[in-house]
Every structure is written in C-alpha cells, then in structure tokens.
Amino acid sequence: MPYPTGNPTNKHMISSPSMPADGTLQTSYGFSNTPDLFKALEDGAPSNLKRLGDVYSYADGPSPPLSRDFLVVGFADTALSVVRKLVGDDDDDTPPCLQKCLISSKRMDGSYAKSLRPKDMENSKAFSLFMRRLKKEGVVAIIAKDKYERFGILKPSESIHPEGELTADDFFGICYVGRVEPIKDFLAKGIRAVVDEAIVDESSVLWKPTGVMATNNGLWQPPGNNEDTGADPFSWKPPDGDTNGLSSGNDFEATFQNTWDTVESGVGNVLSTKRKRKDNEEHGGANNENDFHSNAGAAAADEFYSKLTRSLDTRAESRLFHMRSFNGWVKATQIQELDPRTKPDRGKAGGPMRVLDLACGKGGDLGKWVLHARGISNYVGSDVARGSLRDAAVRARQIRQKLKRCTFICADLGSDVPGRLKSPNSKYMQKLSMWSLQDESEHETGTPEFRMLRGGGIASNEKFDVISIQFAIHYMMQTKQRAQRFFETVSQLLEIGGNLIATTIDARVVIAHLMNLGLDLHFDESRNSTMDQEAIIEVGGGACRIQFEPKVVKRIFQSQADSSTCVDDLFGLEYSFTLVEGSDHAAGVGNAVNLPEWLTPIPALKCLAAEAGLELEYVQNFHEFFAIRNDPNTHTAAHSALYNMKVLNRNGSLSTEEWEISHLYCAVKFRKVSESTMKLDDIVEEAEEEDEIAPLRLKQIDPLVKAKLMPRAMREAKQNIGNEAWLKLSAEEKKHVVDVSIEKLVLECG
Ligand SMILES: C[S@@+](CC[C@H](N)C(=O)[O-])C[C@H]1O[C@@H](n2cnc3c(N)ncnc32)[C@H](O)[C@@H]1O
Incomplete structure (x- = not known):
C-alpha cells in the first residue's frame, strides 16, 4: 500500500506516551492480553501523553470522521491474538467490524523536503520515527475511543524500513477503526477463527460472512476434486436448465387442483410398485430402557437416530453428498436471514439471540448458529434421541469458546414440555434429562453426563427469540393432539415478534407425485376409493422412496377430492421415507432414513400455528427457495455459501437425481404475533400424568x-x-x- 495520493480530508493531532530511551514500547506501555487492552480503552487516554505532531486522513476514512485528537493509549505486539485476529497479515481480509484507512504526515523524503517549512519537517520527522519504531519493535499503536465508541489500531506500512534513508513509506500508517462492542462480538464469535479452524462435520458447514464474493479468487472448490471445468460460479442453473426452479421438464401434470395449497410442480421418474410394508412395530419394541418415551414413534426415532452414524468419509462417498450440502445451505440461509424483533428490548437492539433448536439431532447446526451476525446468548437444543444428544454435547464442547450458554434436553416434542407446565392445572414442571455446557469444567472430556432436572433446565419465565425445527416437524404430525402439543410448547417458549423456522417434506409435491402414479382414484357411492394398493413414489432414480399404505392413500385422495375436508383429517398421513445413498450399507452409506413420518399439509400447519399465535411468513419449496436467492448481487452471502458449503459439484450444479429429490422439501417461516388461544385436546390426560416432585416457581x-x-x-x-x-x-x-x-x-x- 503506497503513500496516499488523494486530497487529505481531515487534520488530526496525534499524541503518544513518551518514547522510552531504554526499554521497549511494549514493556513500557504494552498490553499483553486482550482484556487489558479493552480495559485500557474503557479507562481512557493516560495523562502522560505528549504531542507528536499533525497527521491527515483521507476519503477512505470513516464517517463521521476520526476525532481531531488522535490519542495513543498504548502498544500491542503484532503477535497478540487480538491484533492477529483484527488486523492480521493479510490486508485484504479486514473483518467487517473494522474500517481500514490511511493516516499520514507530509512527506519529507527526496525533493518533497525542499517544499516543507521547518515546522512541517519537524512534524513529519517525529511521525516517521514513530512509525519506524512501531515497525522495529513489531507493535501496533492502540488509539483511544472517540465519542462514537470507536477505537483504532495504527499499524506501520508493510514495506517500511526501520533504518536508512527516509522513504515515502515512513510517512503514513494504516489505521483500522471500529466500534468496541461489534469488535468484541466478532472476537467472541470468532468468525475468522471458525473459518480457520474449519469445524467440518456431517452437517456443520461453513458460512462465510457477507462480502466474501468481493474477493472471489479460488472460492469455488468442487468437493474432493480440483478439476475446474470452467463453469461460471455465478450462474448456477438447476440440472435441466430450467429457470424458475420449479419444473424438472418431465411430463407431469397433477390430476387434482386441490393439492393442499397447490404448487405448480413437476418431478420425474415416478414408479408405483406393490410391496409389503415392513412392520414398524419392531421399532417400538426394540427401544430398550423401556418406556423412556411413551410414544412408539418417538421411541423409534430415539432408537434409529441415536444409532445413526454418518462419518465424513462415508458422507463424501454418498451419491447424495451435494443434496445434503444443499439441505445444509437452505438451513444456513434461513438462519442467517433471521433478525427477530422481540421484547424485552433485546431484539430491537439487534443483540444476541436466544435460540431453541428443536429436534436438534447431533447438534449439526451449532456451527451455523454461532456464525449469526447478532451472536447467540443462549442455545438450547432438544431431541428425543439420547445418543444424538450425547454427540451434540461433545460437539458443543469443541466450540466452547463460541457458545456463551448451551443446554441439551431430551424430550419427545409431541408430548413432553420443556420449561413449561403441561396444563394450567398442573402444579409441577416435568423433570427432563438434560446437560449444560456451563455446568462442566472447561477440561471435561468424558461422556457427557445428563441428569434429570425440572423443566429440563429452562426456567418457567424464560423465552427465546428464535425456535427452529429442521427436517423434523413431520414427526409431530402423527396426531392432531401431538401437533397441538408441539405448537403450544413453541408458542409458550417463543417471545412475541420471534420466529419459528422449519424445513420439512413438501406435502404438496408428494401429493402431486401420488396423483401422477396412475392409481385407481375412483370412488364408490360412499365416496370411498376402491384403490387397494400401496403406493410407492420413487424420485431421483430410485435414490429416494416414499411409501404409503392404501388406507392412507385413500384418505389423501378423499381430502383432495373433497374441498370441504376439515384440517382434523390432515393428521396421521403416515409414510415411510427411504434415502438410499450408496451401495455400501456396512459403511453406513446405505438406507439413510427408514422411519415412519407423517405428511405436513400446509393448511394443517397454518391452522395450528394460527391458534398458537403464529403467522405464516413464507412456505417455499427448496427449488423456489433457491430461485429467490440465486442472484449474487442481491443475495451475495447466500450465493457465496453455495460454494463455501460445497453445494455444487464440479459442473457447478447438482446431479439431476439430487435436484429432483431436493424438490421434495420445503422451508417454512412463522412469526409470533400474539399469545396462544389453543385448546389442547390432550390436556386432561396429560395433567393426570404429572409427577410428584415439588414445584418450582x-x-x-x-x-x-x-x-x-x-x-x-x-x-x-x-x-x-x-x-x-x-x-x-x-x-x-x-x-x-x-x-x-x-x-x-x-x-x-x-
Ligand atoms: C432428520 S433429523 C434432523 C436433525 C437436525 N435437526 C438436522 O437438521 O440435522 C430428525 C430429528 O428429529 C428427531 N425427532 C424425531 N421425533 C422426535 C420427537 N417426537 N421429539 C423430538 N425429536 C424428534 C430425531 O431424533 C432426529 O434427531
């Protein structure tokens, strides 16, 4: 970076502690750790400052301009972690919380010296010697806070020579200016640290902060392959080249118009086969430590997900690798777009958010949450699968520095209620198995120990700014009672103005597939379908299979034919969902999910949400979700993340199979606008099940x-x-x- 050539815009007077003749700046006025440095900023400038001379700032300076008085409060070694993180070696990598600008005195090298008055010469010499001293001792100067709460770090130019003839480089320095709180936030969250340390795991992928596209060099890295085919990284198109992202180009037409809030969709490769359905009873029966979960579906989920291990290696082998990354991208994008305005005032201040991650699994989204621009003051994850929660706790330990508070609670969200009473008649909060990061010592490495605690550790008046349920809300739709219970819990724990976000199977697309199977849809006089076959939908060349029993297909068809269908009939629409990721089952790449799930019709979701005081902000099929955010100019960060998260294959796209399967999913967002008015159908039964331990109020x-x-x-x-x-x-x-x-x-x- 050369001496600035533009017109100076402001003049400042720089003062510094007097230069020690023996000893170094670092030993005389140095900060050897970050807390000391921030404390010095709070204390203000010391009284022994001596005037060094006048310096100038330029058009690249901050607005409002820097203070007239430029006061050096002390010095910090360039190797100090806070200095490395903020102003590092790489000049192009300034964090978003800092602005870089140049400060200079008048040049007095070569012919420039002739035009200077003696006073200016003296002034410039003092500043150049000061810059040389910083360079020689390997320190930066810390500039006191101004009235806008901004402080600065003044660094000598890289090419300055501490000895010899004075050159242009001796007469300017690089100043990094930023507000104290965002900088502290940045350091606490350690965006760069997270990126550097590359916490790469099965679903915790990296989200680079906005602005990375400005230096796009080398961002596009095809997974496991460096063969760049020259695809334009800015113009990712879905595999079949469609532009609205909603049509796969296959011959397809939905037979019925009433596809529960219709989507215009098309998905190919749909087969129907009559197959005997696997008996799901075995899942319920296989759950040991019997009766831990009273619901068979919840017990099956515990059993299945607790045992599910998909290592990085096997994940990379999967033929659905990029689809999984795409799923992760949708989640990360949903998370990064959140900016709830909640009360008490924390939301308005844009302060850190309190996050409740329901059905959090192994905590794969932790890495996405800690990168949120507002930061996270409290993260609580809950899931039915005990084994997954243990893994999640281990993961939380690994990013301890980025998590202020983190708790995991084991609960069946269709029945258990963390942090609240189950009914107004209840005297007690439920005891739930939980683990908290803040309960442990920093050095804990053993198996995380869960213990039973009332409310799972959520206090009865504690609330959240955001609740998320990713790829799991369909597990709540088994019965209306369970879905109600879930929404009621969400409503009670969510602050007004807060958001509920979710991703799930898009029932509209699944039904459109069903309609395209060519099944016998005739009805008899009593409006019953005469169809008696199971329906199997295969998507993505058979990599994804969704299987329905005849009685469920009949119910779906009836609801489609009869526009007066009540939402009460839209629960319990069971299917089994299988993703075949590869052929090597032993390595864990085989059938990924084969559990009973239940369709999540949008009208049913909307209806329960409305009773719970939640308003639907959007429901977007994944193809639509992508299409809306595809423009790198308007959605720079989301677009960059497509590359950073390895969503794209080496052709700069997803395979046709993966793209077809991703059409089966949708993303949903609600906002809480009022308190719940829901009347729970299961309230009496639940109230009677209360335990007898003393209440806590x-x-x-x-x-x-x-x-x-x-x-x-x-x-x-x-x-x-x-x-x-x-x-x-x-x-x-x-x-x-x-x-x-x-x-x-x-x-x-x-
Ligand atoms: C597909 S995984 C999603 C995990 C995580 N949210 C993610 O996106 O990576 C579904 C999760 O839902 C959980 N789950 C299923 N039924 C549940 C229930 N009744 N209560 C709580 N969690 C449940 C499973 O244990 C599993 O961890």
Missing part, C-alpha cells in the same frame, strides 16, 4: 435464598444478554431477566 423461592443468589443471577443475566443490550433494558425488563436467572440457578442447584 419464583414466588415460592425462599427470599433469603433469592437474595443470596441475586448477585450471581445478575452477573449471569448481564453476561447472557451482553452489556450493550443490558444497558438498554428498562428496570422492569432487567428485573424480569434477573428473575429468570434466579429461577434457573435454583433449578440447577436442585
């Missing part, structure tokens, strides 16, 4: 205990929310947050 906590816990509760509440957001809370909101914290402490201490 804040008002019942001994005032002495409460007083004793208050300082810690306040400290933890502040820590969770972040100082900036905390300062913006009203007294009442602070009290609420501290109350939540006290209740949690009491829960945790038993």
Whole structure:
C-alpha cells in the first residue's frame, strides 16, 4: 500500500506516551492480553501523553470522521491474538467490524523536503520515527475511543524500513477503526477463527460472512476434486436448465387442483410398485430402557437416530453428498436471514439471540448458529434421541469458546414440555434429562453426563427469540393432539415478534407425485376409493422412496377430492421415507432414513400455528427457495455459501437425481404475533400424568435464598444478554431477566 495520493480530508493531532530511551514500547506501555487492552480503552487516554505532531486522513476514512485528537493509549505486539485476529497479515481480509484507512504526515523524503517549512519537517520527522519504531519493535499503536465508541489500531506500512534513508513509506500508517462492542462480538464469535479452524462435520458447514464474493479468487472448490471445468460460479442453473426452479421438464401434470395449497410442480421418474410394508412395530419394541418415551414413534426415532452414524468419509462417498450440502445451505440461509424483533428490548437492539433448536439431532447446526451476525446468548437444543444428544454435547464442547450458554434436553416434542407446565392445572414442571455446557469444567472430556432436572433446565419465565425445527416437524404430525402439543410448547417458549423456522417434506409435491402414479382414484357411492394398493413414489432414480399404505392413500385422495375436508383429517398421513445413498450399507452409506413420518399439509400447519399465535411468513419449496436467492448481487452471502458449503459439484450444479429429490422439501417461516388461544385436546390426560416432585416457581423461592443468589443471577443475566443490550433494558425488563436467572440457578442447584 503506497503513500496516499488523494486530497487529505481531515487534520488530526496525534499524541503518544513518551518514547522510552531504554526499554521497549511494549514493556513500557504494552498490553499483553486482550482484556487489558479493552480495559485500557474503557479507562481512557493516560495523562502522560505528549504531542507528536499533525497527521491527515483521507476519503477512505470513516464517517463521521476520526476525532481531531488522535490519542495513543498504548502498544500491542503484532503477535497478540487480538491484533492477529483484527488486523492480521493479510490486508485484504479486514473483518467487517473494522474500517481500514490511511493516516499520514507530509512527506519529507527526496525533493518533497525542499517544499516543507521547518515546522512541517519537524512534524513529519517525529511521525516517521514513530512509525519506524512501531515497525522495529513489531507493535501496533492502540488509539483511544472517540465519542462514537470507536477505537483504532495504527499499524506501520508493510514495506517500511526501520533504518536508512527516509522513504515515502515512513510517512503514513494504516489505521483500522471500529466500534468496541461489534469488535468484541466478532472476537467472541470468532468468525475468522471458525473459518480457520474449519469445524467440518456431517452437517456443520461453513458460512462465510457477507462480502466474501468481493474477493472471489479460488472460492469455488468442487468437493474432493480440483478439476475446474470452467463453469461460471455465478450462474448456477438447476440440472435441466430450467429457470424458475420449479419444473424438472418431465411430463407431469397433477390430476387434482386441490393439492393442499397447490404448487405448480413437476418431478420425474415416478414408479408405483406393490410391496409389503415392513412392520414398524419392531421399532417400538426394540427401544430398550423401556418406556423412556411413551410414544412408539418417538421411541423409534430415539432408537434409529441415536444409532445413526454418518462419518465424513462415508458422507463424501454418498451419491447424495451435494443434496445434503444443499439441505445444509437452505438451513444456513434461513438462519442467517433471521433478525427477530422481540421484547424485552433485546431484539430491537439487534443483540444476541436466544435460540431453541428443536429436534436438534447431533447438534449439526451449532456451527451455523454461532456464525449469526447478532451472536447467540443462549442455545438450547432438544431431541428425543439420547445418543444424538450425547454427540451434540461433545460437539458443543469443541466450540466452547463460541457458545456463551448451551443446554441439551431430551424430550419427545409431541408430548413432553420443556420449561413449561403441561396444563394450567398442573402444579409441577416435568423433570427432563438434560446437560449444560456451563455446568462442566472447561477440561471435561468424558461422556457427557445428563441428569434429570425440572423443566429440563429452562426456567418457567424464560423465552427465546428464535425456535427452529429442521427436517423434523413431520414427526409431530402423527396426531392432531401431538401437533397441538408441539405448537403450544413453541408458542409458550417463543417471545412475541420471534420466529419459528422449519424445513420439512413438501406435502404438496408428494401429493402431486401420488396423483401422477396412475392409481385407481375412483370412488364408490360412499365416496370411498376402491384403490387397494400401496403406493410407492420413487424420485431421483430410485435414490429416494416414499411409501404409503392404501388406507392412507385413500384418505389423501378423499381430502383432495373433497374441498370441504376439515384440517382434523390432515393428521396421521403416515409414510415411510427411504434415502438410499450408496451401495455400501456396512459403511453406513446405505438406507439413510427408514422411519415412519407423517405428511405436513400446509393448511394443517397454518391452522395450528394460527391458534398458537403464529403467522405464516413464507412456505417455499427448496427449488423456489433457491430461485429467490440465486442472484449474487442481491443475495451475495447466500450465493457465496453455495460454494463455501460445497453445494455444487464440479459442473457447478447438482446431479439431476439430487435436484429432483431436493424438490421434495420445503422451508417454512412463522412469526409470533400474539399469545396462544389453543385448546389442547390432550390436556386432561396429560395433567393426570404429572409427577410428584415439588414445584418450582419464583414466588415460592425462599427470599433469603433469592437474595443470596441475586448477585450471581445478575452477573449471569448481564453476561447472557451482553452489556450493550443490558444497558438498554428498562428496570422492569432487567428485573424480569434477573428473575429468570434466579429461577434457573435454583433449578440447577436442585
Ligand atoms: C432428520 S433429523 C434432523 C436433525 C437436525 N435437526 C438436522 O437438521 O440435522 C430428525 C430429528 O428429529 C428427531 N425427532 C424425531 N421425533 C422426535 C420427537 N417426537 N421429539 C423430538 N425429536 C424428534 C430425531 O431424533 C432426529 O434427531
């Protein structure tokens, strides 16, 4: 970077602690760790500063301009981690929270010296010697905060020579300016650290922050192959080249118009075969530690998902590798787009979010959440599969530095209720098996130990800004009661203004497939279908198979034929879903999922959500989801992520099979607009099942205990929310947050 040639826009007076004649800047005024550096910024400039001289800033400077007084509060070694992370070696890699600009004094090298007045010469010489000293000692100068809460890091030019004749490089420095809080956030989240450390696992893939496309060099890396076919990375087209992303180009027409909120869709390669269905009873019966889950579907999911291991190697072998990456991309995009505005005021301040990840599995989305621009103050994951949760806890330990608080709770979300009473008549919150990162020492490496805790560790007045249920809401649709229970729990735990996001099988597309099977759809006088065959839909060259029993197909056809069908009839539409990823079953690449699932008709979803106070913001088939975000100019970060997350194969696309299968999924987003008015059908039965352990309510906590816990509760509440957001809370909101914290402490201490 050369001496600036543009017109200076502002003049500043730079002052620094006096240069020690013996000893180094680092030993005399240095910071040897990050907390000291930030503390010095809070303390303000020291009193012993001496004026060095005048410097100038240019059009690349921040707006509002830098302060007139440029005060050096001390020095930091360039090897110090905070310096490396913020201003590193690579000048093109400045984090988004910092702005880079040039600061200079007038040049006095060569012929320039002749035109300078003696006063200017003296001024420039002082600054150039200062820059040389920084260079020689391998330090940067830390500039005090200005009234906009911005501080700076002043670094000498890379090409400066600490000895010899003065050259142009001695008369300028590079200044990195940024606001303290976003910088702290950045350091805490360690976006760059996450990218550097490449936490690559089966579904935790990387999301680069906005702006990466500006330096697009080498971003496109075909998985496991460096053979670049020259495909234009900016113009990914679906395999068959369609432009709206909704038609695969196969001959296809839905026979019925009433395809539960119709999609205009087309998917090919659909077969129908009559096959004997595997008896799912064995799943229910096979679940040991019997009765852990009262529901057979939940027990089957526990059994199946707890045992499911798909290592990185086998995942890469899968013929559905890019489809899985595409699924991950949809989730990451949904997550990154979130910006809920919730109360108390934390949402408005754009502060860190409280996240509840339902059916979180092995915590594969943790890596996506910690990269969210707003940061995460609390992450709670819940799932029915105990084995998966243990893996998730291990994963959380690995990114401990990026997680303030993290808890995993084992619950069947169609029946159990974490953090709330099951009914207004209930006296007690349920005890649920849980594990918390914050309960452990940093060095814990053994098997994560789960313990039973009331509410699973969620306090009765604790809420979330975002609730996510990825690739799992279909497990809630077995009965209306279970789906209601799920939505009620979501509503109770979600703050007004908060979002529920989900991905699931797109019932509209599945039905369109069914309609295209050429099954006998005639009805007899009593409007029953005469069809008696099972229906099997095969998509993606047979890699995906969806199988329905005749009685379910009949119900679906009836609901399609009869527009007066009540939403109550749209539950329990069971199918079994199989993804055959490769031929090597022993290596875990065989049948990926073969569990009973239930269709998720959009009208049923909308209806229950509305009763729970949630408004549908969108439901987008994955093809549509992609088409909407395909333009790199309007969706730069999402588009970049297609490459970073290895969504595209070496032809810059997905295989036809993968693209067809991805059409089977949709993404959904709701916003909570009011409190729930839902009347739970299973409420009496559930209330009777309550256990007998003492209830926990804040008002019942001994005032002495409460007083004793208050300082810690306040400290933890502040820590969770972040100082900036905390300062913006009203007294009442602070009290609420501290109350939540006290209740949690009491829960945790038993
Ligand atoms: C396809 S996996 C998705 C996991 C994770 N959300 C993801 O996107 O990677 C479905 C998850 O739903 C969970 N699940 C199934 N039925 C459930 C239930 N009744 N309650 C809670 N979780 C359930 C399974 O254990 C499994 O972890």
